[in-house]
Amino acid sequence: MRNRVLYAFAVVSAALLAMNLYTIFMKLPDELNQGMIYRIIYFHLPAALTCFTAFFCGLVASAGYLTTKDMRYDAVAASVTEVGLAFATVNLVTGSIWGRIIWGIWWTWDARLTSMFVCWLLYVAYLMLRRAIEEPVQRARLSAVLSIFAFTDVIIVWKSIEWWRTQHPGPVLTIRGGGGMAPGMQAPIYWNWLAMMLLGAILVAVRMRQENMRREIDSLRREAYAF
């Protein structure tokens, strides 16, 4: 049953991505100033929204672990954070490629880019911390604290284009008060976000299954050494 749901998610996600690719390349016109390179935003922005959603779920799960000490919350936090980090990498790399054409540089240390890079480093540190600590309860407690701390940077990333005058463009979506994009051009961003969220949900489900397997392996090891 669970596998069927995952397959259904995969089919819907693939269909949405294919439909969006058709819209992005065949239906939408080039942007007046940027030309065709602006289309990178259809992966860059949904990847950012997906990773922020994942990191928020990580925050909630980490707080859940600290209040209940239930290891299932720890498994959720670890899974969503890892998947979120993959999408954060997509966001950083696609943004850098776009910047090379529009700004003439791969990278600049402005508020948005720097805070996003720090965010990426914090969540890499989260995964490294998990690998470094053997004892499960200590690992869960410390990584939950780090996850909650790391999320403060997500808020800084989100607000950085409002708080500081950055080289990074301001908000483009109407729901964020931006008005830089025609509504017809905004729609594929939301559809791609949905497609990436579905893909992310599949990856999180698989990663959670692996976390459960890892827990079973740990308990079997203890049993094996007890003989």
Add this chain to the structure above:
Amino acid sequence: MDSRNFTFLFYGFLAAWLILMVYVVSIVARERKLRQDLDRLRSMIEERSNK
């Protein structure tokens, strides 16, 4: 400008897909290793309990 634009747009989409594909492959590889470990431990415990 237009041909460079197209090339970099291609790089952008390629990078996005490549990162996600590499991550999916790493998850599949991890799953295989975990299953092997699990099977090995289960058979080891079963063997010991049969002795």
